[in-house]
Amino acid sequence: MRTSIATVSLSGSLTEKLTAASRAGFDGVEIFENDLLASPLAPEEIRARCADLGLSIDLYQPMRDMEAVPADVFTSNLRRARNKFELMSRLGADTVLVCSSVHPLAVDDDALAAGQLCELAGLAQEFGIRVAYEALAWGRHVSTYDHAWNIVEAADHPALGTCLDSFHILSRGSDPKGIEDIPGEKIFFLQLADAPLLAMDVLQWSRHYRCFPGQGGFDVADLVRRVLHTGYDGPLSLEVFNDVYRQAEAGPTAVDAHRSLLLLQETVGVTTPPAPVVPTGVAFAELLTPDAEPVAAMLGALGFSRTARHRSKPVDLWQQGEARVLVNTGPAGRRDGTSLAAIGLESPDPAGAALRAEALLAPVLPRRRAVADAPLDAVAAPDGTELFFCATDRTELPNWRADFEEVPHEGGSGGVREGSGGVRKESGGVRKESGGVRRGSGGVRRIDHLALVQPWHQFDEAALFHRSVLGLHAQESVDVADPYGLMRSRAVTNADGSVRIALSVGAAPTDDTVHAQHIALATDDVVTAARRFREAGGRVLPIPANYYDDLAARFEFAEGELETYRELGILYDRDAYGEFRHCYTRTVGRVFFELVQRDGGYRGYGAQNAPVRLAAQHTVTGG
Ligand SMILES: O=C(O)c1ccc(O)c(O)c1
Numbered sequence: 001m002r003t004s005i006a007t008v009s010l011s012g013s014l015t016e017k018l019t020a021a022s023r024a025g026f027d028g029v030e031i032f033e034n035d036l037l038a039s040p041l042a043p044e045e046i047r048a049r050c051a052d053l054g055l056s057i058d059l060y061q062p063m064r065d066m067e068a069v070p071a072d073v074f075t076s077n078l079r080r081a082r083n084k085f086e087l088m089s090r091l092g093a094d095t096v097l098v099c100s101s102v103h104p105l106a107v108d109d110d111a112l113a114a115g116q117l118c119e120l121a122g123l124a125q126e127f128g129i130r131v132a133y134e135a136l137a138w139g140r141h142v143s144t145y146d147h148a149w150n151i152v153e154a155a156d157h158p159a160l161g162t163c164l165d166s167f168h169i170l171s172r173g174s175d176p177k178g179i180e181d182i183p184g185e186k187i188f189f190l191q192l193a194d195a196p197l198l199a200m201d202v203l204q205w206s207r208h209y210r211c212f213p214g215q216g217g218f219d220v221a222d223l224v225r226r227v228l229h230t231g232y233d234g235p236l237s238l239e240v241f242n243d244v245y246r247q248a249e250a251g252p253t254a255v256d257a258h259r260s261l262l263l264l265q266e267t268v269g270v271t272t273p274p275a276p277v278v279p280t281g282v283a284f285a286e287l288l289t290p291d292a293e294p295v296a297a298m299l300g301a302l303g304f305s306r307t308a309r310h311r312s313k314p315v316d317l318w319q320q321g322e323a324r325v326l327v328n329t330g331p332a333g334r335r336d337g338t339s340l341a342a343i344g345l346e347s348p349d350p351a352g353a354a355l356r357a358e359a360l361l362a363p364v365l366p367r368r369r370a371v372a373d374a375p376l377d378a379v380a381a382p383d384g385t386e387l388f389f390c391a392t393d394r395t396e397l398p399n400w401r402a403d404f405e406e407v408p409h410e411g412g413s414g415g416v417r418e419g420s421g422g423v424r425k426e427s428g429g430v431r432k433e434s435g436g437v438r439r440g441s442g443g444v445r446r447i448d449h450l451a452l453v454q455p456w457h458q459f460d461e462a463a464l465f466h467r468s469v470l471g472l473h474a475q476e477s478v479d480v481a482d483p484y485g486l487m488r489s490r491a492v493t494n495a496d497g498s499v500r501i502a503l504s505v506g507a508a509p510t511d512d513t514v515h516a517q518h519i520a521l522a523t524d525d526v527v528t529a530a531r532r533f534r535e536a537g538g539r540v541l542p543i544p545a546n547y548y549d550d551l552a553a554r555f556e557f558a559e560g561e562l563e564t565y566r567e568l569g570i571l572y573d574r575d576a577y578g579e580f581r582h583c584y585t586r587t588v589g590r591v592f593f594e595l596v597q598r599d600g601g602y603r604g605y606g607a608q609n610a611p612v613r614l615a616a617q618h619t620v621t622g623g
Pocket residue numbers: 061062097099134136165191206207239
């Protein structure tokens with residue numbers, strides 16, 4: 001289907017908006033009146049610019065307070081309309097949106113509304129223009145789509161139809177089923193927006209919190225299916241009033257927006273892009289660092305061993321159980337402190353995953369390839385993290401580990417390396433971890449989750465990206481209080497929890513040291529793990545005594561248990577499924593580690609404890 005976007009959904013000048021929409025792959029635009037008024041370009045120039053960019057002008061909007069008004073007001077409305085129709089002719093736009101009146105003099109009289117809209121449509125017709133009448137959710141007398149349709153039907157003019165807007169329909173809780181009663185050719189336009197489910201004034205909700213389909217809580221796909229059922233064949237057009245997108249750079253927002261429509265079209269079954277290839281595990285996390293020393297000390301204390309080195313690049317592979325961390329000291333790592341730069345995702349079909357990513361507008365990165373390197377397909381997530389689609393030790397696919405050469409066993413500084421015993425050699429000569437971390441050894445088994453802090457304006461985009469590109473499931477978003485601002489956090493996971501990525505965002509540009517990325521490592525015994533870490537010279541993040549007093553009030557612990565947690569900086573949480581014990585390391589550059597013990601199917605990430613953790617990190621870094 002054709003895709004379109006209202007200029008109000010993007011930031012910048014009209015020219016910037018049009019360029020962004022075109023680059024992101026939209027077929028057309030709705031020109032919002034204010035964007036035209038503020039533009040130095042003449043209507044003819046805007047028309048030419050759109051043509052150059054391959055964009056059609058699908059709608060001009062809005063025309064307000066037209067109908068159900070006293071005769072003298074209507075006369076001046078017609079004068080205003082004639083003016084706008086002349087403008088639209090210069091612009092080459094053939095459909096105008098008229099939204100239901102909020103005029104103080106408008107009366108509750110459907111016959112009058114129909115009569116005046118009919119007259120307006122007659123005038124429009126002289127200009128070859130169609131009028132699409134839309135019910136604003138806060139319209140004075142007309143606020144539902146079925147009411148607007150009744151008026152359009154009564155007016156019975158070929159140049160008058162209705163405009164459906166998913167926000168107005170779904171925000172009021174109207175049943176979208178009735179849409180199927182409207183003849184498709186009388187639906188002149190379809191505007192789409194989602195929104196988070198908030199209990200607030202509908203006008204404020206609409207003007208500030210709309211988001212792209214799939215980012216909020218509405219069932220936009222169901223509504224679209226019903227509209228398509230009528231035979232509607234106009235564009236799917238996004239109309240998103242949103243405070244964040246008004247400010248964020250138009251280019252990435254437009255891509256995000258178009259991705260939402262690609263996913264929507266797939267959901268309703270009008271397109272079949274390459275299917276998502278859901279990752280089945282985390283192959284590795286890659287740290288970029290200018291200085292391997294503190295990173296090596298940290299990994300050693302956590303019980304990792306440096307087992308292999310890349311054959312042609314300054315990259316070390318550190319392992320423990322199934323957890324693998326690459327430490328890259330290449331040129332890119334010299335730019336700024338240690339950071340979590342890449343994630344290797346175990347993929348059943350790496351090439352298929354890359355095809356999916358490309359179809360969903362994810363930037364596909366050049367394959368990293370040296371002489372003997374396995375080609376790795378990679379894409380950039382919205383925050384710049386590189387996501388590699390990997391196959392680890394599967395004979396039929398190129399194995400990224402074959403690029404690494406075993407190094408003589410040197411290990412970390414103590415820790416649990418004996419726990420990951422039974423080191424075997426695989427044919428490629430790379431040390432293969434046994435996966436056999438001894439139970440109760442406090443050893444790390446695998447990466448539990450990766451926590452990625454998003455740029456402030458990319459939170460919704462990030463969740464939609466991971467959902468649509470990787471086929472991960474997005475959990476509910478939770479608010480977390482930081483001493484210096486509010487954070488929102490939302491996890492995306494695969495079905496068995498072997499891939500968990502926690503996305504979070506602050507309300508404003510954040511302090512890098514505190515709002516660092518982190519790697520959470522799963523252990524069966526966090527108490528032993530924390531002890532060993534400490535004995536190996538590691539320092540856990542100190543947690544205030546008040547936290548433990550509160551834990552004592554909320555839960556009953558076995559004799560001595562709480563004292564142990566207090567001593568080791570271990571935090572505790574519980575949900576309907578199980579228990580969670582976790583502690584944090586100090587930060588190295590912009591990265592820290594977490595040791596986590598999940599028992600009995602606990603599903604969360606300790607969000608309850610996050611405010612305490614964030615405050616503790618501020619204390620450590622800020623003094
Ligand atoms: O908020 C508004 O006024 C407004 C204007 C035009 C629309 O199409 C709409 O959905 C809302």
